[in-house]
Amino acid sequence: MAASLFSQTRRGFLLSALKKPLSIGGIRFDVEKNGSSKRRYLHIHGNESTARDVLREHAKSQKGIYYFVVSDKRNVLVGDCLIDPNRMFTDAGARKSLERWNKGKSAAQIDASLALLAKDRDAFVKAVTPPKGGLLIAMHNNSEGYSIKDEVAISDRVHMPEEASPRDFMLVTSEKDFEIIAKGPYNACLQKTVRTDDGSFSVLANSRAIRYVNIEAALKNHDKQKAMIGYLEQVLR
Numbered sequence: 001m002a003a004s005l006f007s008q009t010r011r012g013f014l015l016s017a018l019k020k021p022l023s024i025g026g027i028r029f030d031v032e033k034n035g036s037s038k039r040r041y042l043h044i045h046g047n048e049s050t051a052r053d054v055l056r057e058h059a060k061s062q063k064g065i066y067y068f069v070v071s072d073k074r075n076v077l078v079g080d081c082l083i084d085p086n087r088m089f090t091d092a093g094a095r096k097s098l099e100r101w102n103k104g105k106s107a108a109q110i111d112a113s114l115a116l117l118a119k120d121r122d123a124f125v126k127a128v129t130p131p132k133g134g135l136l137i138a139m140h141n142n143s144e145g146y147s148i149k150d151e152v153a154i155s156d157r158v159h160m161p162e163e164a165s166p167r168d169f170m171l172v173t174s175e176k177d178f179e180i181i182a183k184g185p186y187n188a189c190l191q192k193t194v195r196t197d198d199g200s201f202s203v204l205a206n207s208r209a210i211r212y213v214n215i216e217a218a219l220k221n222h223d224k225q226k227a228m229i230g231y232l233e234q235v236l237r
């Protein structure tokens with residue numbers, strides 16, 4: 001009895017050590033680790049279920065550390081206020097998102113949410129930032145009304161071999177990675193300079209020289225998004 005209780009507790013301890021959640025301002029992320037690798041993976045919009053499914057499958061075969069937001073909604077609560085979590089990576093971007101989504105809240109409530117984010121931001125960013133030479137891949141889905149065409153004007157370079165599928169594309173921050181991806185069959189844009197600070201991860205990646213690829217695909221375009229991440233794993237070291 002005592003022995004089995006011990007082994008159950010120990011098993012529980014080991015599992016929780018492997019899957020200790022990460023959080024920022026109360027927004028929780030499940031952490032899944034597969035072996036040892038310089039790859040990091042991020043799923044940050046809870047309503048983008050195709051991206052989550054593809055990434056969960058990917059985690060079974062590809063080594064790296066995976067972060068999944070614990071939510072099924074796009075916007076999440078920080079304190080009393082809602083925020084788009086892909087706007088939380090800078091103070092200025094977070095403020096804009098909080099002011100946009102919380103019209104009925106007081107300035108004090110918005111400031112309190114900003115303070116909660118600021119307290120955890122460095123530790124969170126440190127956790128998801130890959131080691132030197134590593135790569136962070138983020139997975140997103142979009143709906144009608146957003147595509148690579150919206151990024152063309154603010155991109156340094158654009159590769160559009162699939163003009164008929166503009167919603168499926170990669171947003172890349174490293175010119176070297178873009179050169180490689182631009183030899184392939186998928187749409188891609190290079191954004192290596194910060195233009196507007198909207199608080200998104202790509203802004204942070206550019207300001208800290210983090211190698212980052214965001215794979216965007218139309219929601220429910222499961223096989224396409226799976227092919228895109230598979231292609232990246234093949235061509236990028």
Ligand SMILES: [Zn+2]
Nearest residue numbers: 045048140141
């Ligand atoms: Zn998204």
